Amino acid sequence: MNILIYLVPMALLLGLSGLAAFLWSLKSGQYDDVQGAALRVLMDDDIRR
Amino acid sequence: MAEILDLSVYVKRQNDGTAHLDLAVEGIDCAACIDDIEGGLQHLPRLVDARLNYTNHRLAVKWQGDLEPAAIVDELRRLGYRAHPFQARLIEEEETRRAQWLLKCLAIAGFASMNIMLLAVSVWSGNATDISSETRDFFHWLSALIALPTVAYAGQPFFRSAIGALKLRRTNMDVPITIGILLALVMSVVETVSHAEHTYFDSVVMLLFFLLCGRYLDQAMRRRTRAVAGNLASLKAEVAHRLDDGGEPTLVPTAALKPGDRVLVRPGERIAVDGIVVSGASDIDESLVTGETARRAAVAGDTLYAGSLNYNGTLTLQVTAAGKGTLLDEVERLLENAAAAKSRYVQLADRVARAYAPVVHIATALTALIWIATGSSVHNAVITAVAVLIITCPCALALAVPVVQVVASGALFRSNVFLNAGDALERLARVDTLVFDKTGTLTLPEMRVANASAIRPELLEMAARLALSSHHPLAAAAAHEAKNRQPYDGAVEETGQGVRASVDGTEIRLGSPAFCGALELSQAVAARDPEASLIAFAHGDERAVLLIRQALRPDAVRTVRALQARGLDCRILSGDRPEAVAPIAATLGIPVWRAAATPADKIAALEEFKAQGRKVLMVGDGLNDAPALASADISMSPITAADLTQAQADAVFIGDRLEPILDAVAIARRAHSLMRQNLMLALVYNLIAVPLAFLGYVTPLVAALAMSGSSTLVILNALRARGRADAAEPAATRLDPAPTAPALQGT
Numbered sequence: 001m002n003i004l005i006y007l008v009p010m011a012l013l014l015g016l017s018g019l020a021a022f023l024w025s026l027k028s029g030q031y032d033d034v035q036g037a038a039l040r041v042l043m044d045d046d047i048r049r
Numbered sequence: 050m051a052e053i054l055d056l057s058v059y060v061k062r063q064n065d066g067t068a069h070l071d072l073a074v075e076g077i078d079c080a081a082c083i084d085d086i087e088g089g090l091q092h093l094p095r096l097v098d099a100r101l102n103y104t105n106h107r108l109a110v111k112w113q114g115d116l117e118p119a120a121i122v123d124e125l126r127r128l129g130y131r132a133h134p135f136q137a138r139l140i141e142e143e144e145t146r147r148a149q150w151l152l153k154c155l156a157i158a159g160f161a162s163m164n165i166m167l168l169a170v171s172v173w174s175g176n177a178t179d180i181s182s183e184t185r186d187f188f189h190w191l192s193a194l195i196a197l198p199t200v201a202y203a204g205q206p207f208f209r210s211a212i213g214a215l216k217l218r219r220t221n222m223d224v225p226i227t228i229g230i231l232l233a234l235v236m237s238v239v240e241t242v243s244h245a246e247h248t249y250f251d252s253v254v255m256l257l258f259f260l261l262c263g264r265y266l267d268q269a270m271r272r273r274t275r276a277v278a279g280n281l282a283s284l285k286a287e288v289a290h291r292l293d294d295g296g297e298p299t300l301v302p303t304a305a306l307k308p309g310d311r312v313l314v315r316p317g318e319r320i321a322v323d324g325i326v327v328s329g330a331s332d333i334d335e336s337l338v339t340g341e342t343a344r345r346a347a348v349a350g351d352t353l354y355a356g357s358l359n360y361n362g363t364l365t366l367q368v369t370a371a372g373k374g375t376l377l378d379e380v381e382r383l384l385e386n387a388a389a390a391k392s393r394y395v396q397l398a399d400r401v402a403r404a405y406a407p408v409v410h411i412a413t414a415l416t417a418l419i420w421i422a423t424g425s426s427v428h429n430a431v432i433t434a435v436a437v438l439i440i441t442c443p444c445a446l447a448l449a450v451p452v453v454q455v456v457a458s459g460a461l462f463r464s465n466v467f468l469n470a471g472d473a474l475e476r477l478a479r480v481d482t483l484v485f486d487k488t489g490t491l492t493l494p495e496m497r498v499a500n501a502s503a504i505r506p507e508l509l510e511m512a513a514r515l516a517l518s519s520h521h522p523l524a525a526a527a528a529h530e531a532k533n534r535q536p537y538d539g540a541v542e543e544t545g546q547g548v549r550a551s552v553d554g555t556e557i558r559l560g561s562p563a564f565c566g567a568l569e570l571s572q573a574v575a576a577r578d579p580e581a582s583l584i585a586f587a588h589g590d591e592r593a594v595l596l597i598r599q600a601l602r603p604d605a606v607r608t609v610r611a612l613q614a615r616g617l618d619c620r621i622l623s624g625d626r627p628e629a630v631a632p633i634a635a636t637l638g639i640p641v642w643r644a645a646a647t648p649a650d651k652i653a654a655l656e657e658f659k660a661q662g663r664k665v666l667m668v669g670d671g672l673n674d675a676p677a678l679a680s681a682d683i684s685m686s687p688i689t690a691a692d693l694t695q696a697q698a699d700a701v702f703i704g705d706r707l708e709p710i711l712d713a714v715a716i717a718r719r720a721h722s723l724m725r726q727n728l729m730l731a732l733v734y735n736l737i738a739v740p741l742a743f744l745g746y747v748t749p750l751v752a753a754l755a756m757s758g759s760s761t762l763v764i765l766n767a768l769r770a771r772g773r774a775d776a777a778e779p780a781a782t783r784l785d786p787a788p789t790a791p792a793l794q795g796t
Contacts, residue, residue, distance in 0.1 A: 004184065004187070008168075008187075008188075008191060011164070011167070012164060012191075012195070015160055015163065015164050016160070018160070019156060019157065019160040022156050023153060023156060026149065026152060026153065026156070031152070032102060032104070033102040033103055033104045033105075034104060035103045035104045036083060036101065036102060036103030036104055039080035039083060039103060040083060042080065043080075043083070043084055
């Protein structure tokens with residue numbers, strides 16, 4: 001079972017990177033306008049302009 | 050509006066030369082609005098960025114150099130949106146910061162509970178099979194490594210609140226939570242050190258996660274009502290013509306006025322500030338302030354209050370109080386007393402918490418004592434006691450109320466009701482008596498043409514279109530009927546008489562009966578309805594007389610009937626004259642009414658109702674209602690209400706209809722019964738779980754199942770608060786032109 005010594009910390013590290021990504025998205029204001037974000041994804045303004 | 054509004058007080062200049070303005074935008078209801086607004090503003094020169102926040106309907110505009118901020122507002126108006134400069138209030142920023150912090154705590158607790166659960170499940174299955182004690186210890190130490198920093202960070206919201214309560218020598222729900230978390234954590238560490246089979250790290254962190262969910266939802270609800278209240282305040286932000294030293298008027302927001310400034314009030318304008326008349330004379334309609342519909346003459350030296358409508362003369366006022374909270378001393382004093390009385394209401398959840406904490410602690414202590422008394426070791430006794438403490442930690446209880454509140458406030462939002470106060474739902478559910486103000490609440494805030502159906506439609510349309518060119522308040526009522534909103538070219542207003550224009554070679558006139566040569570007809574019409582005001586209209590030889598008066602809200606009769614059918618006792622408490630109130634009470638079928646009530650009278654009447662054991666919902670809009678709103682058990686205002694009144698109301702409803710009141714009561718009652726069901730569920734859960742824990746059957750596995758199970762049950766139950774209120778009002782019916790109630794047509 002020695003493999004656990006590597007595997008468990010690696011799993012934790014992966015989880016931590018997910019947490020870090022969430023905290024980054026929170027800090028960069030991606031949750032300020034959740035309803036707007038749901039609608040903006042449907043817009044095709046990148047084609048028109 | 051040809052005039053330029055001076056919005057410079059709202060503009061924030063940054064160091065890099067850009068300027069920033071926040072606007073609250075009205076009329077956003079679909080996804081296309083985002084593109085409309087942001088795209089529509091793109092062609093403004095020097096504009097750097099415009100971004101609309103769809104969730105709270107606010108637009109942030111950034112530009113370089115000098116762009117007239119009023120140009121942005123004008124451009125938005127051209128696009129079909131009303132926008133108002135917005136100043137974020139300190140309290141709202143504070144709430145936003147707190148919400149972010151809670152979300153951070155929630156994320157960390159979520160991460161930790163997932164990872165510790167991963168380790169815990171391995172230990173549980175290993176305990177059933179053949180895990181070596183070294184591997185188990187390794188997993189326990191890892192769990193401790195994750196749990197300790199997590200609790201230290203994510204537990205802060207509870208620790209701080211518990212310490213705050215203890216400093217005031219009180220307990221709240223957070224005190225047992227904090228004790229439970231810390232004890233379980235310490236015990237788990239001790240168990241880890243002594244190579245034990247069971248630790249409670251997973252329970253502790255999962256508990257924290259569920260509790261933070263409840264806390265965050267509660268906060269989100271409060272923040273949403275704050276944001277709505279903030280938008281409402283700025284949507285209603287009024288403007289005034291300030292006179293500078295040279296006597297030149299500039300249009301400024303009232304927020305920019307200082308006491309001592311002089312403002313110009315033109316005919317037909319609403320007075321935005323309290324002030325003393327310096328020069329000029331006019332008739333003043335104070336119905337929004339006092340509820341009195343008869344006009345009062347104002348001359349130099351008189352004091353006028355914000356919210357009054359200036360009728361026919363131009364006035365110069367010296368500002369005595371500007372901005373918010375402009376009112377008589379008496380009303381303010383009454384308000385303070387009434388508000389103090391209301392804060393004594395204790396929320397359902399707090400009441401439960403108050404009873405809960407001692408019970409939990411006594412049960413825990415008893416468990417420990419009884420186990421020691423029956424001869425088991427102190428170690429076992431403590432472990433069982435901690436299990437009791439963990440299992441009773443109120444995580445379903447903490448979710449029970451906030452989830453229902455969030456779901457119900459969403460349903461209210463769809464019914465056009467905005468809550469101002471977080472605990473309003475609970476109070477609204479217990480209401481058994483409704484007290485209405487008349488002017489602006491049962492009736493529409495603006496005057497309407499009462500005999501529209503009696504006039505030939507083409508003639509009415511012509512009169513209404515001509516009325517668009519007049520500044521007179523009565524003309525504004527007539528203009529409401531116009532389907533074509535394009536004013537006639539070359540319309541001339543003759544002050545004090547009326548407007549005239551020529552259409553296809555025929556002269557049309559709208560104004561006083563004398564101006565239109567319709568004296569005889571107007572006398573005949575006036576005899577039938579002495580309360581209404583008249584405007585005459587002439588088209589060639591044809592004459593018509595428009596009766597202008599306050600009309601009932603379109604669905605007032607139906608809504609009052611429905612409210613009565615639900616067992617609510619409806620009453621009217623008005624500041625207006627008895628002659629004006631009686632016919633309305635008769636139309637609505639309201640037997641109990643009182644007229645000519647001063648603000649103090651209204652409070653006295655409400656106190657009387659309360660003394661009879663009634664729970665009173667007061668619906669009002671006038672400044673004279675503000676103290677009554679504050680002293681009622683719960684209060685609602687239409688969006689058109691005076692600022693101060695709205696600030697006192699627990700809920701605000703939008704639109705011309707009264708139906709939101711009915712919806713609000715229905716949703717609140719439903720929500721309240723769901724909250725009680727949820728608390729009941731939590732209680733039943735405890736009744737089953739505590740004896741099990743007491744007998745020592747609660748292993749970490751059982752604790753985890755019980756906690757997540759009860760929390761899920763409570764959340765699912767809360768989702769039922771969505772209700773059917775969203776289907777009740779299809780959009781099509783809202784667009785109907787407002788018909789006047791039959792009894793008020795004056796025929």
